[in-house]
Amino acid sequence: MxxxxxxxxxxxxxxxxLPTAQQLLLPMIEGIVHTRRELFAWIQQVGINAxxxxxxxxxxxxxxxxxKHCPARSHYRWGAAPIVLxxxxxxxxxxxxxxxxxxxGEAQLRSARHFRxxxxxxxxxxxxxxxxxxxxxxxxxxEPVPAGISARGASKSAASRHLIARMSGQLREQLRRRLDQxxxxxxxxxxxxxxxxxxxxxxxxxxxxxxxxxxxxxxSTENAALCTSLLNDLLERGLKVDGRILCVIDxxxxxxxxxxxxxxxxxxxxxxxxHKKRNILDHLPPxxxxxxxxxxxEAWRSDSATLARRRLKTLLQWLESNGENGAAGSLREGMEExxxxxxxDLPGALRTFLVTTNAIENLIGTSRRISRNVKRWRSGEMxxxxxxxxxAQAEKNFRRVRGYRHLPLLVRALRQDAVKIDRTxxxx
Numbered sequence: 218m219x220x221x222x223x224x225x226x227x228x229x230x231x232x233x234x235l236p237t238a239q240q241l242l243l244p245m246i247e248g249i250v251h252t253r254r255e256l257f258a259w260i261q262q263v264g265i266n267a268x269x270x271x272x273x274x275x276x277x278x279x280x281x282x283x284x285k286h287c288p289a290r291s292h293y294r295w296g297a298a299p300i301v302l303x304x305x306x307x308x309x310x311x312x313x314x315x316x317x318x319x320x321x322g323e324a325q326l327r328s329a330r331h332f333r334x335x336x337x338x339x340x341x342x343x344x345x346x347x348x349x350x351x352x353x354x355x356x357x358x359x360e361p362v363p364a365g366i367s368a369r370g371a372s373k374s375a376a377s378r379h380l381i382a383r384m385s386g387q388l389r390e391q392l393r394r395r396l397d398q399x400x401x402x403x404x405x406x407x408x409x410x411x412x413x414x415x416x417x418x419x420x421x422x423x424x425x426x427x428x429x430x431x432x433x434x435x436x437s438t439e440n441a442a443l444c445t446s447l448l449n450d451l452l453e454r455g456l457k458v459d460g461r462i463l464c465v466i467d468x469x470x471x472x473x474x475x476x477x478x479x480x481x482x483x484x485x486x487x488x489x490x491x492h493k494k495r496n497i498l499d500h501l502p503p504x505x506x507x508x509x510x511x512x513x514x515e516a517w518r519s520d521s522a523t524l525a526r527r528r529l530k531t532l533l534q535w536l537e538s539n540g541e542n543g544a545a546g547s548l549r550e551g552m553e554e555x556x557x558x559x560x561x562d563l564p565g566a567l568r569t570f571l572v573t574t575n576a577i578e579n580l581i582g583t584s585r586r587i588s589r590n591v592k593r594w595r596s597g598e599m600x601x602x603x604x605x606x607x608x609a610q611a612e613k614n615f616r617r618v619r620g621y622r623h624l625p626l627l628v629r630a631l632r633q634d635a636v637k638i639d640r641t642x643x644x645x
Contacts, residue, residue, distance in 0.1 A: 261305065262363045268302075268311065268332075275326040276314045292316045292324055302332045306341035306359045308370035339383035342376050347610060351590045352376040381602070388605045396431065397455035400424040402624060402631075403463045404431075404484075405577040406447070406472050408439040409584060409604065412594035415439045416604045417447050417472075418584075420577040424628060426621025428576060430608045431456065435601050444475030452479070461485050461631040463558070467492040467574050468551055485631065488554040489574040490517055493547075500543035509536070509544065517572070522559040526552075561630040567620030571627075576618070583611035 280294050281287040293316070300313035316324045342355060350358045356371040369375070403422035408415045415438050419431040431451050436443030452458075458480060465487045466472045476484040494513050498506045509532065516528035529552055536545040558571045570576070584607025594600055618624075 261360065264304070265311065265363055265366065268328075271328040272314050272326055275328050276316055279316050279324065279326075290319065292318050295323065300329060302329075303336050303338045304368075305362065306338060306345070306371065307356075307362075307368050308338065309362055310367045310369075338370060339379040342379040343383045343606070346380060346590070347587060347606075349590065352380065384602045384606050388602050391430070391605045391609060392432065393454070395455050396451060397457065399429060399431075399456065401456060401458065401462055402627060403465065403571065405465045405574055406444060406476075407467055407574055407577045407581060408469070408472075409581045411588070411600050411604065414597060414600055415443065416600060417443055418577065418581060418604075418608065419447055419451060420580055422576075422618055424624055426617035426624055428612075428615045428618065430580070430612050433601065433604055433608065435597050438471075439469055440471040441474040441478070442471075444472045445478055448475055448479040458483055463487060463571065463627065463631065465489060465571060465574055465577075468496070485557060486554050487557040487571060488551045489572070490555055491573045491575070493551065493555055497544050497547045500547055501541060505539075505541070517555065517559075519559070522556045525556055525559055529555075561627060563626055563630070564620055564623045567618070567623045567627070570619045580608060580611050583607055 276294060277283075279292040281290050283294065295315040295317040297312045297314050299310045301308050301310050313326065313329055316326065318324050342352075345355055345358050346352070353373045355373070355376040359371055362368045370379075399421060400423050401421050402424045405420040405422070406417060407420075408417045410416075414435060416433050416435050417439060418433045421429045421431045423429060432447060432454070434443060434447035434450060436446070461483050462480070462485065464476050464480075464484045466476070467489045473486065476486065490513075494510065497513065498510060501509055512528070512532045512535075516525050516532065519525035519528060529548065533545055533548050533552075536542075536548065555572075558568055561568075563571070584604050587607040587610060588603040591599075591603060
């Protein structure tokens with residue numbers, strides 16, 4: 218009985234403290250919220266007052282001080298009229314003084330002309346959307362305007378128009394960007410499916426280790442024709458492929474055929490090991506997946522391509538002897554291309570980076586995250602527009618690839634033809 222009483226004491230004390238804490242904290246929280254609202258209102262009112270002062274300075278510069286005679290003046294005051302200006306992510310209507318030339322004709326104030334030309338509303342809409350705000354909730358994400366000031370341009374339809382205008386500009390820049398000055402060393406190509414359409418994306422790695430989004434192309438499926446159109450577009454925009462380049466792909470036949478058709482022998486293909494392992498394991502029952510996964514990892518971690526090939530062939534024989542013909546066929550298909558980078562004798566960090574398509578998968582993942590708020594895809598242009606803005610946003614956070622200081626070794630290996638496949642050994 219004594220222990221039960223002791224156990225009940227803290228609960229009674231806590232139950233008494235909770236209402237007291239609420240009584241103390243709730244007024245404090247309400248005060249903070251009220252203070253924040255008043256602070257925003259004060260800042261915006263200061264901005265409106267500063268705007269009016271700029272207008273008045275322009276008027277004084279053009280027409281002189283109010284109430285003072287100036288025979289040599291070239292302009293004179295002519296009342297006031299409302300003017301619409303961008304302010305705080307929307308458009309507000311404020312009174313603006315009017316000035317008329319002595320010889321006739323109204324003159325526009327310099328500050329009013331400047332604020333009209335610098336329209337930050339589309340950029341604000343885009344930034345809010347990238348932060349996860351929907352066009353429907355855009356109005357509620359803005360700070361309220363000061364009392365007595367009318368505002369517009371924050372509705373769902375207006376936000377959509379601003380968003381399209383901003384994204385269309387970035388899309389044109391992305392698709393027309395010249396590629397003449399890029400020293401391409403590695404090419405990664407992959408596709409993203411949106412609304413039953415496929416967008417193929419190309420990511421380049423330059424000789425200095427920088428990653429660059431090269432382009433994108435929209436089609437129905439990830440087929441050879443779609444990938445060929447993308448690669449030809451890169452060449453038309455000036456992409457130079459003077460020697461061998463390493464092409465890291467996930468194993469799609471359309472991408473593989475397009476690389477052969479466009480680049481021929483200059484394309485040195487490395488199959489993504491993550492995708493290859495996934496495809497192999499999909500053919501196996503759960504009881505054998507762990508063993509095969511471990512054997513694949515050990516084989517690909519081998520010190521040389523020769524040892525890795527020997528281990529993979531041993532695993533291939535084991536699969537065939539145990540009746541796993543589907544997994545064996547998946548391993549056999551493209552097995553040699555999973556060892557391409559292993560033949561180049563590169564340092565560990567760089568070798569690990571180049572044997573997977575993780576770089577372009579992360580790029581596509583950023584594009585998916587940015588477009589997650591889209592509920593209805595209206596056209597292919599909309600798909601391309603959202604994909605492009607996602608790629609551009611991801612490109613801002615790009616860093617050099619791991620082990621980029623060793624990329625000259627990759628250049629030397631490609632030039633020395635060190636990746637030529639030994640057909641006799643592969644057939645054996």
